[in-house]
Amino acid sequence: MESSEKHLKDIAVIKQMMERSSRFISLSGWSGIGAGFFALLGTAVAWRYMAEDEDLSTEIFLIVDWAIVLILALVSSFFFSWRKARKQGEKFWSPVTARLVWIMMIPLFTGGALSIIFIYQDLFQLVAGITLIFYGLALVNAGRFSHRETVVLGITEIIVGIAAILWHRYGLYFWGIGFGLFHIIYGIALYYKYDRQR
Amino acid sequence: MGSPSTINTTDSVEMKNPIEGLNKLFESRIRLGVMSILMVNEWVDFISLREYLEITDGNLASHLKALETNGFIEIKKQFVGRKPKTSYRKTPAGKQAFSEHLGALEHLIKKKS
Structure with missing residues (x-):
């Protein structure tokens, strides 16, 4: 029946356009696994360093360590998502991606500003918690435009x-x-749910 | 998936389909696509629509005109800096027409299978 084939294709177009215009579905499970891997690596390096000597340079060492982790995690997750978008025949950068980045920026910059203030005020011990909390808030926001598992990770x-x-x-x-363990769990969950069967 | 061929511009499909609920205006996949996008968003600007649908300006404009004439979408024009920006939103009538069309499509498919 050719008309029923047309109807099926119409439904497929409706679904595709709804998804493309409202959700960033190119987020790859490997993005989470990659980010988690670098965070664990960074933690292990910091832990070893701190076991060796505990002096004033520890804070500077930690800041540099976390900054490197952040850059590597961002680069790897962008790379894996870009690769998945290409495989799906979707564009990586779309109006949805822009909206996603924008709504994550607000909590991330707030958390970043607070972290810098705390470092200057010698409240360094709060920085790990502050970065986690504001990153979590950014993820809860992002979940509205991406996979629902992102909200769970955020919380x-x-x-x-x-x-x-x-x-x-x-x-x-x-x-x-x-940043390490839970990213990896989230990444594996995404991989099994969305990546594998495609 | 996202190849332009998923959307065809043939408006010349025969109008002999008297099946209840199917809306002739949505026989064009572009108009169907525009309404799908507007169903899950508030205001969407012209450039975003063009990117999602992967079609040319002129083509999109004529389909938007048809939807507007039928009262399915409304238009908002504003300036962002010096650039004009046109955005679109579904009207309650458009929302209802689309829901009915989608319901009819699903119904037809279920009956066939």
Whole structure:
């Protein structure tokens, strides 16, 4: 029946246009796994360094360490998502991507500003928790325009962040768990749900 | 997937389909696509629509005109800096027409299978 084929294709067009205009579906599971891997690596490096000598340079070392982790995590997650978009025949950069970046920027810049203020005010022990909490808020926002699992990850990061402030002595380890372990779990979940069968 | 061939511009499909609920205006995949986008968004500007649908300006403009004439979408013109920006939104009538069309499509497919 050719008309029923047309109807099926019409439905497919409707679905494609709704998704393309409202959700960033090119987020790859590998993006989460990559980001988590670098965060764990960064935590391990920091942990070893701190085990060796605990002097004033520790804070500077941690800041540099986290900055490198951030850059590597961003580059790897952009790369994997870009690659997935190309495989799906979708554009990586679309009006939806722009909106997604914009709504993440607000909590991320707020968290970044607070972190810098805390570092200057010698409240360094709060920084791990603050970065986790505001990153979690950014993810909760982002979940409206992407996979729903992102909201779950966001809430998890907020909880880990609060714990990191409550037990700030162990901030580094909470940071490793939040940015490392949970990113990897999230990445694997995305991979099995969205990437594998395509 | 996103090849331009998924959208054809043939408006000349015979109008002999008297099936209830199917809207002739949505026989064009571009108009169908525009309405799909507007169903899940508030205001969408012309350039975004063009990017999602992967078609040319002139082509999109004529389809938007048809939807507007039928009262399915409304238009807002504003200036961002010095650049004019035109945005579109579904009207309640457009929303209802689309929902009915989609319902009819689903119904037809279920009946066939």
